[in-house]
Amino acid sequence: MKLPKTILTSTKCVHSGTQIDENQGGVNTPIHTSTAFKYLEDYEMKYPRMANTSNQIAVVDKINALENAEKGLVFSSGLGAIAAALLGLLKPGDHLIVQSDIYGGTAHFMHHRLERTGVDISFVDMQNARNLKEALTTSTKLIYVETPSNPLMKLTDLSMVAAFAKKHSLISFTDNTFATPIFQQPLNLGIDLVMHSGTKYFSGHSDIMFGYLGGNSGLMDLIKVAQVDLGATLDARLCYEIERSMKTLHLRVERAAENALKLASWLELNDNVEKVYYPGLPSHPQFELAKQQMQGGFGAMMSFRLKGAIDPIKFQKALQIICPAVSLGGVESLIGSPYLTSHKSISQAERDGMGISNQDVRFSVGIEAVEDLKNDLKQAFEA
Numbered sequence: 118m119k120l121p122k123t124i125l126t127s128t129k130c131v132h133s134g135t136q137i138d139e140n141q142g143g144v145n146t147p148i149h150t151s152t153a154f155k156y157l158e159d160y161e162m163k164y165p166r167m168a169n170t171s172n173q174i175a176v177v178d179k180i181n182a183l184e185n186a187e188k189g190l191v192f193s194s195g196l197g198a199i200a201a202a203l204l205g206l207l208k209p210g211d212h213l214i215v216q217s218d219i220y221g222g223t224a225h226f227m228h229h230r231l232e233r234t235g236v237d238i239s240f241v242d243m244q245n246a247r248n249l250k251e252a253l254t255t256s257t258k259l260i261y262v263e264t265p266s267n268p269l270m271k272l273t274d275l276s277m278v279a280a281f282a283k284k285h286s287l288i289s290f291t292d293n294t295f296a297t298p299i300f301q302q303p304l305n306l307g308i309d310l311v312m313h314s315g316t317k318y319f320s321g322h323s324d325i326m327f328g329y330l331g332g333n334s335g336l337m338d339l340i341k342v343a344q345v346d347l348g349a350t351l352d353a354r355l356c357y358e359i360e361r362s363m364k365t366l367h368l369r370v371e372r373a374a375e376n377a378l379k380l381a382s383w384l385e386l387n388d389n390v391e392k393v394y395y396p397g398l399p400s401h402p403q404f405e406l407a408k409q410q411m412q413g414g415f416g417a418m419m420s421f422r423l424k425g426a427i428d429p430i431k432f433q434k435a436l437q438i439i440c441p442a443v444s445l446g447g448v449e450s451l452i453g454s455p456y457l458t459s460h461k462s463i464s465q466a467e468r469d470g471m472g473i474s475n476q477d478v479r480f481s482v483g484i485e486a487v488e489d490l491k492n493d494l495k496q497a498f499e500a
Contacts, residue, residue: 127367134179143427146175148327148357170354183298184311184329186408195314197349198328205343216243218471220267221460232418243273249281262294266303267457268420268479270394272403279307299370300414310332317446321369373417381419389427389498395419417482429454435500445481452480455456
């Protein structure tokens, strides 16, 4: 579907990537369920594992438009995207610089899988370029960041990382899951590769698992070889469901982010809460960076630390609307303890190093009425 180049993000969510059904006139991309495609005569050789079927391309084109990516790929999970990128771009003896506070599953993959391939990894605090410079070696090839970070919502200056990477001929790679392209577009800030766990906000209804990776076309060509080898791709039916869900992405995340800002401000004044981690609060140490880097909103994710007298598990069990559950990004509000969920796969020492306390709870704010969410938190504190 040909669209004007000047359309805005909300319009891209609805229309980008759509392949109009010319035979029947349907306005949605048809589902092509075949795993076998003709290849002789004028047909291009297609196969779902090669990530080149029409339904896969429709999803990729939509997200590429949102992230301003030259090329993109969809994967069976966000971690599948990360694995294909790092295994496709790095070789034994290469050095990787990683933000010190990242999603536990990513950290586990790096520690327990990537290092076995002979890749050397340095985890550093990326609050300033000096730390990056000190970690740099002659073997460094790539910098990996996640902003806002999971679960403590720390921000990394993407323009700074991009400039440092270009100066030293490195690849820059960002996990943009929490912000979504509605609020943050790393490629426009100079980053080479952007990744999403599409299971979260792109799905939006806690019923689809997939990942996306996009960016520089030369790098994406190398990563596609790794994807084909690993087989981490999607079938046509799931691609249809993804495309359908993404049409409402902007509506969902804008409403959830509006709720999150109101709740973060309220929680910050609550006597049961020691600290709130949300980049939209003036008390956030990187609030000015958030205003500069996150356009139009601060996302719907936050964490808060309960005071010692509050048992995090009993508190979560007392909630009636907000659901204690794994994952995030759905229309419903979800809450969880990182040490039992997102960061369970790493050690207590590693969590301590990231600054994660067992009193911390991660809160994925949904699109419910904000007063109902506030009342639910209030009654759980009282319970």
